[in-house]
Amino acid sequence: xxxxxxxxxxxxxxxxxxxxxxxxxxxxxxxxxxxxxxxxxxxxxxxxxxxxxxxxxxxxxxxxxxxxxxxxxxxxxxxxxxxxxxxxxxxxxxxxxxxxxxxxxxxxxxxxxxxxxxxxxxxxxxxxxxxxxxxxxxxxxxxxxxxxxxxxxxxxxxxxxxxxxxxxxxxxxxxxxxxxxxxxxxxxxxxxxxxxxxxxxxxxxxxxxxxxxxxxxxxxxxxxxxxxxxxxxxxxxxxxxxxxxxxxxxxxxxxxxxxxxxxxxxxxxxxxxxxxxxxxxxxxxxxxxxxxxxxxxxxxxxxxxxxxxxxxxx
Amino acid sequence: xxxxxxxxxxxxxxxxxxxxxxxxxxxxxxxxxxxxxxxxxxxxxxxxxxxxxxxxxxxxxxxxxxxxxxxxxxxxxxxxxxxxxxxxxxxxxxxxxxxxxxxxxxxxxxxxxxxxxxxxxxxxxxxxxxxxxxxxxxxxxxxxxxxxxxxxxxxxxxxxxxxxxxxxxxxxxxxxxxxxxxxxxxxxxxxxxxxxxxxxxxxxxxxxxxxxxxxxxxxxxxxxxxxxxxxxxxxxxxxxxxxxxxxxxxxxxxxxxxxxxxxxxxxxxxxxxxxxxxx
Numbered sequence: 001x002x003x004x005x006x007x008x009x010x011x012x013x014x015x016x017x018x019x020x021x022x023x024x025x026x027x028x029x030x031x032x033x034x035x036x037x038x039x040x041x042x043x044x045x046x047x048x049x050x051x052x053x054x055x056x057x058x059x060x061x062x063x064x065x066x067x068x069x070x071x072x073x074x075x076x077x078x079x080x081x082x083x084x085x086x087x088x089x090x091x092x093x094x095x096x097x098x099x100x101x102x103x104x105x106x107x108x109x110x111x112x113x114x115x116x117x118x119x120x121x122x123x124x125x126x127x128x129x130x131x132x133x134x135x136x137x138x139x140x141x142x143x144x145x146x147x148x149x150x151x152x153x154x155x156x157x158x159x160x161x162x163x164x165x166x167x168x169x170x171x172x173x174x175x176x177x178x179x180x181x182x183x184x185x186x187x188x189x190x191x192x193x194x195x196x197x198x199x200x201x202x203x204x205x206x207x208x209x210x211x212x213x214x215x216x217x218x219x220x221x222x223x224x225x226x227x228x229x230x231x232x233x234x235x236x237x238x239x240x241x242x243x244x245x246x247x248x249x250x251x252x253x254x255x256x257x258x259x260x261x262x263x264x265x266x267x268x269x270x271x272x273x274x275x276x277x278x279x280x281x282x283x284x285x286x287x288x289x290x291x292x293x294x295x296x297x298x299x300x301x302x303x304x305x306x307x308x309x310x311x312x313x314x
Numbered sequence: 315x316x317x318x319x320x321x322x323x324x325x326x327x328x329x330x331x332x333x334x335x336x337x338x339x340x341x342x343x344x345x346x347x348x349x350x351x352x353x354x355x356x357x358x359x360x361x362x363x364x365x366x367x368x369x370x371x372x373x374x375x376x377x378x379x380x381x382x383x384x385x386x387x388x389x390x391x392x393x394x395x396x397x398x399x400x401x402x403x404x405x406x407x408x409x410x411x412x413x414x415x416x417x418x419x420x421x422x423x424x425x426x427x428x429x430x431x432x433x434x435x436x437x438x439x440x441x442x443x444x445x446x447x448x449x450x451x452x453x454x455x456x457x458x459x460x461x462x463x464x465x466x467x468x469x470x471x472x473x474x475x476x477x478x479x480x481x482x483x484x485x486x487x488x489x490x491x492x493x494x495x496x497x498x499x500x501x502x503x504x505x506x507x508x509x510x511x512x513x514x515x516x517x518x519x520x521x522x523x524x525x526x527x528x529x530x531x532x533x534x535x536x537x538x539x540x541x542x543x544x545x546x547x548x549x550x551x552x553x554x555x556x557x558x559x560x561x562x563x564x565x566x567x568x569x570x571x572x573x574x575x576x577x578x579x580x581x582x583x584x585x586x587x588x589x590x591x592x593x
Contacts, residue, residue: 057417059593086417092409094331096338108327109418111320153414163417288371 002071002103004161004192005033005056011064012051012216023028027216029065029235035160038183038193040199040207042297044305047298048216049196052194053163056194070161082110085154088146089165089196095139099130099149102138106153114204118209124152136246145293153178161192168202180206204228204297212301216307230295235266235276236288244283251279262288324420325428331430338400345397346440349390354446356382356453376455377553385447387470389446395437395474396498399481401491403588408490412593414584422589430482430581437474439500441467451483452557459559466548469475472573473546477502479580486588505543512537541576545569 010029015022033039043049054060056067058075067074072080100121101170107117117171125134128148138146147167154162165292167183168176170202176199183206197203203210204224211221220227237244240263253276254266267276275292280287321352336342352359389439406412406429415425445467452460481498518530521538547571554565555562 014567052414054593057413059413059416061590061592076421078421081417081419084417086414088410088413088417090410091414092337094411094413096334105327105331106414106418109324109420109421111323113323150414 001035002038003032003068003163004030004070005194006030006068007052008066009054010052010055010067011063012048012055012060017104025216026055027083028157029209029216029218031218031221033192033194035192036187036190037209038187038195038207040194040203040210041194041213042198042210042301043052043213047213048214050165051216052213053086053194053196055165057084083160083224084159085162086186087150087162087164087167088277089169089291091150093138093146093149093153095137098135099138099141099145099152100125100134102149103152103156107156110157112157117128120158125302126154126181128152129153137232143170144172147171147175147179149276151182160192162191164193164195164197166197166199167195168197176202200297200301210297215312217308217309219304221311224297227300228297230300231269232293232295233276234274234289234291234293235265235267235273235280236291237263237265237280238286241254241283244280244285247279247283248276251275253279266293319420320426321402325424325431326427328415328420328425329431329435331428332402333435334464336402336432336436336437337546339398339401341397342394342436342440343393345390346443347384349444350447350538352390353383353451354387356386357451376452377414379455380452380552382548382550384466385442387441387448387467391437391441391470391474392502393420394440394479395433395478396466396495397491398436399433399478400485400488400494400498400561402433403482404486404488404491408592416593423585426486426585426588428565430479430584433478433482434475435496437478438471441471441474445470452538458556458558460557462548462557462559462561465538465561466552469546469548469566469569472570472577473505475545476541476543476574476576476580479577480583483580483584483587486584486591494569502543505541508537511540534569541572545572 007029010026011024013022013024022281029048029052031052041049041052051060055062056069056075058081067075069075070080070083074080097105103121103124104117107113107120110119125131128151130145130148130152133141133145138149141149147170147177151164151167151281154164164183167178171179180202183195186193187206187208195203195207207224209221209223210218210227239261240258245258245263248255252268252271254268256264256266258264265276265280267273276285277290330587359382372475379523403412403426406415416422447461448462449460454464477498480501481494484497485491485494514533515530515537518526518533548564551559551561
């Protein structure tokens with residue numbers, strides 16, 4: 001099955017009057033997103049995520065490189081856009097319209113109308129949980145409600161590809177969970193999602209694959225399992241002695257959360273758990289639990305971005 | 315739905331949305347209210363302004379009332395036209411609505427056409443409201459149908475259409491409404507002064523200095539290129555002819571074609587700027 005999004009050496013330079021002040025926002029991006037994937041697109045502010053999205057939507061134009069979306073090279077073609085839903089970050093929806101009027105407006109832009117549009121509005125409003133507020137003016141909406149209406153307008157045409165820029169930013173935990181469930185349902189329906197976000201935990205929970213961008217360069221890409229491979233082991237110990245801590249430190253083990261009654265020892269992937277346990281046994285320490293611990297996406301993110309920054313500085 | 319029907323529906327949707335949003339702008343409402351106050355109060359104001367001369371005071375009052383109302387419609391009408399034409403696109407870029415609109419199956423040409431049509435809806439409705447009030451006030455004063463005013467309103471609209479098209483084009487290159495608004499005022503003022511450019515050309519030819527000749531040619535070139543907005547003014551005819559006289563010395567179809575030609579040129583300029591604009 002052909003890729004939903006495919007870019008080859010995609011580069012974007014924002015030119016200024018002086019060549020020295022040109023900003024290279026995206027550099028030789030090679031990205032492939034397959035059908036049915038939820039792709040988490042991560043990166044610090046100014047890393048080029050929104051630039052990529054704008055390029056994919058034809059809102060800005062590439063300096064060089066190629067893009068294919070839904071099998072087409074013609075990014076601006078109506079037939080392609082009809083199959084894409086887009087939720088921009090912090091979008092404004094006119095205050096003087098009601099929730100369902102906003103959707104009707106966007107529905108007409110999709111070329112929809114009549115009973116078909118009404119049916120789709122009903123369905124998407126129900127999907128995003130806005131049925132009770134559908135007839136209220138947008139000006140009375142909370143931030144979460146505006147975000148839901150934004151998601152509804154992106155879903156209105158039942159698109160094959162959804163591009164979501166910060167879909168859960170500013171939402172409370174319950175709303176985040178609900179949005180996450182909606183996105184998971186969409187994945188189950190075979191939709192392809194590109195999610196740009198700073199909410200790393202959200203992305204980790206729902207994405208199949210992840211790409212981390214820094215200074216316009218894709219630093220790493222892969223499935224969540226491929227990328228979060230670094231597995232430490234945590235040993236929880238009760239009533240630690242001073243001698244135990246000293247010996248563990250000497251062996252290169254990291255002692256965390258040490259108090260008079262308990263402590264946690266982190267055994268990095270490259271050291272032996274058995275050696276750590278041997279030290280504990282020799283010191284007659286009470287081992288409460290031993291548990292493997294996978295690196296979090298946040299830790300991976302900090303590690304990758306930190307390494308990229310060090311490389312830049314060097 | 316066919317491609318054509320889809321295009322028309324999309325364009326009309328954007329136009330209506332632009333109109334609904336535009337009519338909520340406070341500055342636009344302020345101009346409209348001021349113009350309505352001037353027109354409605356013109357009868358009252360002229361009674362203070364008119365010097366009483368036995369037998370002629372009614373004519374003078376009517377003339378001053380016409381002068382006041384025509385000026386109010388011109389000034390407030392063009393201010394509304396410029397402010398709305400200068401702001402619809404930059405505002406939409408600023409609040410990011412344009413991202414959601416252009417990510418839909420909407421072509422840039424279609425988007426601009428919808429915005430421009432929305433601007434024209436606002437301009438036409440405001441002009442109709444102001445002209446209707448003037449029409450009623452004049453009818454109540456003279457008890458004759460002021461049909462000349464209808465022709466004047468029609469031509470005033472085409473004058474506004476030209477100003478609107480070029481202001482709109484410049485707004486497509488801007489990031490805020492400030493510069494296009496200033497440019498719009500400049501277009502309106504320059505367009506009303508093009509006859510002076512012809513004078514400059516005639517006078518410049520009277521000396522043999524190369525700089526004079528060059529200024530003359532530039533003035534003549536500008537005179538040929540810039541729209542002459544004075545062509546659309548029936549103010550003198552409204553003041554000095556009877557209110558139900560037909561307009562004199564004008565070729566109405568030619569003037570309308572002239573206005574449309576400049577408006578199309580302005581719109582194409584807007585599209586040329588906007589087609590590669592980065593959002």
